[in-house]
Amino acid sequence: MSMIHQQVSFHTIDAGHEQQRIDNYLIAQLKGIPKSLVYRILRKGEVRVNKKRVKPDYKLKAGDQVRIPPVKLPEQTALPSPKLTQVAALESHILYEDDVLLVLNKPSGLAVHGGSGLQFGLIEGLRALRPQAKQMELVHRLDRETSGCILVAKRRSALRHLHQQLREKSMQKRYLALVRGQWQAHDKVVTAPLQKNTLKSGERVVRVDAEGKPSETRFNIAQRYAEATLVNAFPVTGRTHQIRVHTLHAGHPIAMDPKYGDQQFDQIMQERGLQRLFLHAASLTFQHPQSEKLISIDAPLDNNLQQTLAALTAI
Structure with a gap:
């Protein structure tokens, strides 16, 4: 075991970190530490804000005093080699890059963070490829099974600017999903509230629940097929598994969804050659943090999709 964070430290939050979630702040401060360990020290109350325990979704305020405990982790959680085949392959997936950000077409099956038995995730791979970008952070996340556009900031100032766009809902995300059956043209918006649940097995699932968080996804039809519909999905809010649960709630689960899918439909899609969840972050539109120009990036579907x-x- 190596002591990556050797002693208790106290941080005074400045205006630049205001409104950032405490879990994301810790992940940024404790680079190389698995997310699972960050959530463990939060859960145990070892992290304190103003001498009090806080939940992972606590949003920091300017002037908050954050206590971070010593943290140990195994040696093998160090950044992977940039020459490792899977890491080097990330270079070919970069869709856009400049001095302050990059957009990558994330492959299906790649987690955005390491941890939980994974040697590394997307962000660790990118940090290995771009060691000079010492402040590199994910702006948002994608499920491991989902492919497509993911935005990464190289500077803290860019991260703050892009997070503000997410909060103000001015960043536009478009997903492509292949769903069961014939999506009804009048089903343009799903607003079912979503609640996270953890099963006894430890698996995390999301369900529609009146006590859940307000959630909204807008839909339109991209193409109809005999057994399925390809839909464009525009998430207005950014809840965990939102599109996957909202399509299920509308009666049209996504093809090959291991958590929320339909086995009979999945079997038909497998016979057509589908080998993965058919959910793809197809495009991303945002204001550049420096030039303030509108940037729009499209991510092509992989060969299997x-x-x-x-x-x-087609019909």
Whole structure:
């Protein structure tokens, strides 16, 4: 075990970190530490804000005093080698890059963070590829099974600017999802509130619940097929598994969804060649943090998704 954070430290929050969640603040401060360990020290109350325990979603305020305990982690959680095949391959997935940010077409199956038995995730791989970008952080997240546009900030100032766009809902995200059956044209908006639940097995699932957080996804039809519909999904809020649960709530689960899918539909899609969840972050539109110009990035579908659509009968 190595002591990556050797002693108790106290941080006074400045205006630049105001409104940042405490879990995201800790992940940024304790680079190289798995998310699971960050949540463990939060859960145990070892992290204190103004001498009090806080939940992971606590939003920091200017002047807050944050106590961070010593943290140990195994040696193998160090950054992977940039020459590792999986890390080097990330270079070919970069869609846009400049001095302050990059947008990557994340492959399906790659987690955004390491931890929980994973040697590394997307952000650790990018930090290995860009060691000079010492402040590199994810602006938002994608599920491990979901592919497509993910935005990464290289500077703290850019991260704050982009997070503000997320809070103000001015950043536009468009997803493509292949769903069961014929999506009804009048089903344009789903506003079912969502609640996170943890099963006895430790698996995290999200359900529609009147006590859940307000959630909204807008939809339109991209293409109809004999057995399915390709829909554009525009999440207005950014809840965990939001599009996957909202499509299920509308009666149209996404193809090959291991948590919220339909086995019979999945079997049909497998026969058409589909090997993964058909959910893809197809485009991202945002204001550049420096130039303030509107940037719009499109991420192409991978070969498996393209081949699956080609095997379906359009109507």
